Amino acid sequence: MAASPSVVPMAAPMMPVLSSSSDFSNLREIKKQLLLIAGLTRERGLLHSSKWSAELAFSLPALPLAELQPPPPITEEDAQDMDAYTLAKAYFDVKEYDRAAHFLHGCNSKKAYFLYMYSRYLSGEKKKDDETVDSLGPLEKGQVKNEALRELRVELSKKHQARELDGFGLYLYGVVLRKLDLVKEAIDVFVEATHVLPLHWGAWLELCNLITDKEMLKFLSLPDTWMKEFFLAHIYTELQLIEEALQKYQNLIDVGFSKSSYIVSQIAVAYHNIRDIDKALSIFNELRKQDPYRIENMDTFSNLLYVRSMKSELSYLAHNLCEIDKYRVETCCVIGNYYSLRSQHEKAALYFQRALKLNPRYLGAWTLMGHEYMEMKNTSAAIQAYRHAIEVNKRDYRAWYGLGQTYEILKMPFYCLYYYRRAHQLRPNDSRMLVALGECYEKLNQLVEAKKCYWRAYAVGDVEKMALVKLAKLHEQLTESEQAAQCYIKYIQDIYSCGEIVEHLEESTAFRYLAQYYFKCKLWDEASTCAQKCCAFNDTREEGKALLRQILQLRNQGETPSTEMPAPFFLPASLSANNTPTRRVSPLNLSSVTP
């Protein structure tokens, strides 16, 4: 901080302050840097990066007047281009890009040059979008290109070779390369940009989009700054490495960014991705309180509300967002979810379509639309929607899963195997795909594979708690009574140990089977316990009573439990000892025998 007056020497403008250190010990310094970069990006029309930096800066405590930074001094070059820049920036802000570029032509200062190139780029993009509607034929649509890109690339690569590009210039060069599908070169340039100007979030974000797996991340040589932590946390979330991401975000919060709505929302999204619904919901609610007019990430929030079928909350959210801005992708998505929850699927599909019109690259909407068409039994449209989602992002496991479901509904169990397998590949630890796979195999009478799937589903942590029952039934079918009994026991233990309030349909089946199993093994005590349990359920009451009578009869005949009979599995002591037919047993008693 002592060096702050000399922070911006004339010769190398902005360099010292922008080369930030990697530790978070000096939050004031960080805040200063954030404010500075927010200003710089704003001047260059990089609105999203500016917004991000400002948001983050806002979450840190305010600076006293003495420490506020003076705006960076104006260089000779800047002064020369000042008029042109001011005019062009005004044009730029009202989206007259060509006009802005025209007046900036020939400017030498870095800032003006960047704005010049950037407006040319944006003008090309805008024209491209206009052209798309006006193209000559259907096949040409995909071919509409941003004509400016090639020229921009040539000019920028010359500057790049001459090492005349600053951090922003490099960022723009990278964007141009990426748009030309030159991914490798683009990554190199973005990495360079982060080295030169680590504070610019846009460059990091672009890098995030280009990195497809963990291996790639390992081989990047990134600058050692505090921004890197944000980047890593973000990319871990993108790559579904949720544990690591949460760890990183927790660290950031501990350091002092606890008020940042960006971090809070990212954590919520991460919890959503690992399906920790309650946590995600509470965080989102918190976020809504902090930042009531926020629209970003609200689609994720609505997904969570949907899963929990919280109608009133979803309705409130939808109306609220609609008031804020109806024509946002997220808003349309939330409304779509709302209608879907109310089973008005046509309307829901309509809103998802609207979301796609607003942003055709918004892949979540394709998948959700697929779900809606599935509900409407319009399988062909559903398949189409899912295929679109996959085209946008091949790693969208929900779309693959949806395709699988569609074909399963069309009674093509073998055909849908492929899709489920793809989904499983993308989410190897998601039990839903495994259960779906198992069901398909079961339909195809491939019981060995089905068993494997169910077992694996149980092993990775079954969400719906159905895998074990299905597995048990399979064993039952194959007359592997011991395994079946074992599965049922595990199932019951599972249910009791997590103390679910929800009524489990299969519980009675499990007890009935176990009662009969013990009866066959002549373990009268266990059998009678299970039979008593059976009496607690409507559908098995009679059977349970009959079995109890039989047991009583046999006991009265003086037949003792045969000791030679192998009885590999016993009910947990607490259960068998407990003669009163209370259903709920405290989870502690069971934990000791949980396998």
Add this chain to the structure above:
Amino acid sequence: MASVHESLYFNPMMTNGVVHANVFGIKDWVTPYKIAVLVLLNEMGRTGEGAVSLMERRRLNQLLLPLLQGPDITLSKLYKLIEESCPQLANSVQIRIKLMAEGELKDMEQFFDDLSDSFSGTEPEVHKTSVVGLFLRHMILAYSKLSFSQVFKLYTALQQYFQNGEKKSVEDADMELTSREEGERKMEKEELDVSIREEEVSCSGPLSQKQAEFFLSQQASLLKNDETKALTPASLQKELNNLLKFNPDFAEAHYLSYLNNLRVQDVFSSTHSLLHYFDRLILTGAESKSNGEEGYGRSLRYAALNLAALHCRFGHYQQAELALQEAIRIAQESNDHVCLQHCLSWLYVLGQKRSDSYVLLEHSVKKAVHFGLPYLASLGIQSLVQQRAFAGKTANKLMDALKDSDLLHWKHSLSELIDISIAQKTAIWRLYGRSTMALQQAQMLLSMNSLEAVNAGVQQNNTESFAVALCHLAELHAEQGCFAAASEVLKHLKERFPPNSQHAQLWMLCDQKIQFDRAMNDGKYHLADSLVTGITALNSIEGVYRKAIVLQAQNQMSEAHKLLQKLLIHCQKIRNTEMVISVLLSVAELYWRSSSPTIALPVLLQALALSKEYRLQYLASETVLNLAFAQLWRQPLRISMKPRTILQRSTAKSKSEMLFTSRPDSTTPWGRPRRGTDARCSSGSCIRNCPLMGCP
């Protein structure tokens, strides 16, 4: 954060979630190249009868169709093509385009206005419904649909097109005249071109729907008929990716990509492409609209069926069966007998891999005839004939059946099946040991011209039947000792079916077998031994058999015996009679060589009975020969007279001669009993190639 996918565009034509690729029915649109072709047509119409000679006009007319259908080409190429057929017309076309491109927008507008004149008048230059007329009308329609900005875009594109065509000549002429500034600009451009060119090398530009369809059908038919002429797998895939990038809804491209992946045996990509195709097909095609639920369900059935075919092709028989069951179930539910019929044929193909299922096949043939599916019917008949041949039915019945199916082929001009039928006959004749007949049939196939209209210019296709026939030819020659001729045939095979093409395995096996026989005859056992691995890779049973022979020749009798016994049991299980007899003969030889000819006799008699029962004359005569030899060993004085009778009918002439001249104790082996034929002509795999299945 939006993950960017460039090819995805917003489609305003989306109704009810289904994107209709072709809402306006625009299959074609105006491009600068099309304008050039239009100019050519216009010029042709303008020049009167006398100006262009008859030959030139004929050449021009021949040129027109590929120009109308093919992909866009550069202006200089177009000039060259026209020049080759008619120089003076090329000149006038060039001038007209130059005038149009260097003039004003109104020139182009005027040109299109004038185009429709060619239909008017009492004696119009062009008929409205002719190929050219349709093209002209398409173009006029497409042009009139263009919006204000599109017209201008088209004109600038035309100027660009023209300049690119001119560039070459200009470059040579006034290089030094360009000022420094311009030179710099040019440098920039060049640099740009060089860097971009690598990525765009295959992107010959977008194809209109018509051009794309033409491209796909052309490549698909080439893949089927003559693989070597099609694009290489890599470049074809590149083209397809390009096509799909421009239009992700173009489902047919996925199917071709599936076929292409099959070529390189890539199971993952081909599955992916196939399923993608059907996902897309279900939705896009206009028929799904008109046929409603029917058309949609139809593609589902065929999707499952094709998946079965895919698994079968990669040898995943269990999966194939599951997929097939699915297809059958869905087809049954919707009463689609035609689809069921296809399923039945496939069921046979799958069943064939394990046990004989001729009941299934007979049923299939009957049903196919009933539903009027000549292709499936005659394919069934051929499979049936093949199976009966192995089961030892008499030749006259088989030939009768083949004749009947031939009638069917000629009636429906199924040229592919005619080829297969002849190849089949070759194989059957060889199986029975009638080398002359086999030779005659093979020659007949080879000297026949293709009937297919698609490649009228090409004499023959490079289909599997030709490969089979040529292999038989090579083996027949080798059997008669004409090794030079055989190697000549093999050389031809190698040229026609390069090593990485679909049917290359056929000649590879054949080649190695011949080499093996030769090495054995020359007594170079080590050489033969080294060939065994290659043979085993291509055909495991054959490989084991040859291995045993080598072992036997190297006097490792016990190993050879063990191997042969195993093989015998296996072959009896899979009912490969031909191989059983060959193995029996080898076993017998093994016995008499280990000086116990008495044990050899019952074995030989068994072989004789078998070969008589199955009417395998070649093997029968070999057996008799062996029998005689065994007896010779037993009673050296009474040389049996049998060989002489064999001499009259046997092709194993040289062997019996050797028998006469050689003493029983001579060390030279007089050649081992050789497996006569490989009648496995491939109607099974032809079912697999059935083209109907792809396009429900």
